[in-house]
Amino acid sequence: MIAIAIDGPGGAGKSTMARALAKELGYIYVDTGALYRAIGLYMRRKGIPTTDFAAVAGNLGGVEVRLAFRDGEQRVFLAEEDVSDAIRTQDISIAASNVSAVPEVRAFLFDLQRDLAKKNHVVMDGRDIGTVVLPNAQVKIFLTASPEERAQRRYLELREKGLEAEYDQVLTELKQRDYDDSHRAVAPLVPAEDAIMVDSTGLTREQAFQRLLRTVQDKIS
Structure with a gap:
């Protein structure tokens, strides 16, 4: 099986690019960040502070999170509820960052992520895919862009969904x-030693995708 790992900071376009790449190659797309967001959502709904690592770890037993694929699109479920849209708020983004620093959370999701890569050709994006989850991936890419451009993309994405957002606040939260x-003790956001750096600053979505596609094709051809 071929695994393509795409890491990078928030707002770099990882999910958009990875989803398009998977569709182009006929692979399964796995948005690992969605799994952490789902756990963040679960903890928020339970009233558990996501900065209280002991409390988060102690409540993982009640989490039932899974991925489903419909027409090539990934959907995220908590128990039987499709939370694919509910996890895409700025509030849950911060919660996801908090819970992702909890070792027990990462261990909880580790096997699920690796199992998907064992059984399928995958394009998997996140923040530690090439360094921790799939260190033997055939292709490792670190996708990034300037903070200002990433914040602008995230701001427009939120507004398109009808969500209240202020650019300055989005930029502050993104930074x-x-x-x-990048400073957490467990699996910090860093490029894998053998990752190919792709900077999409100033590129249109199509230009960024074509650069990414050429990079992958050069590695797997």
Whole structure:
């Protein structure tokens, strides 16, 4: 099986690019960040502070999270509820960053992610795929862009969904998550040693995708 790992900071376009790449190659797309978001949502709904790592770890037993694929699209479920849209708020983004620093959470999701890669050709995106989850992936890419451009993309995405958002707040929260993700003790956000760096600053979505596609094709051809 072929595994393509795409890591990078929030707002870099990982999910969009990975989804398009998987469709182009006929692979399964796995958005690992959605799994952490689902756990963050679960904890918030239970009234558990996501910065209280002991409490988060102690309540993992009640979490039933799974991925389903419909017409090539990934859907995320908590028990029987499709939470694919509910997990896409800024509030849950911060919660996801918090719970992702909990070792027990990462262990909880580790086998699920690896099992998908064992059974399918996958394009998997996240923040530690090439370094921790799939260290033997045939292709490792670190996708990034400037903080300002990433914040603008996230801001427009939120507004398109009808959600209230302020650009300055989005930028501040994005920079904070960048810091939190890159400084956490467990699986920090860093490029794998053999990752190919792809910077999409100033590129249109199509230009970024074509650059990514060429990079992957060069590695697997």
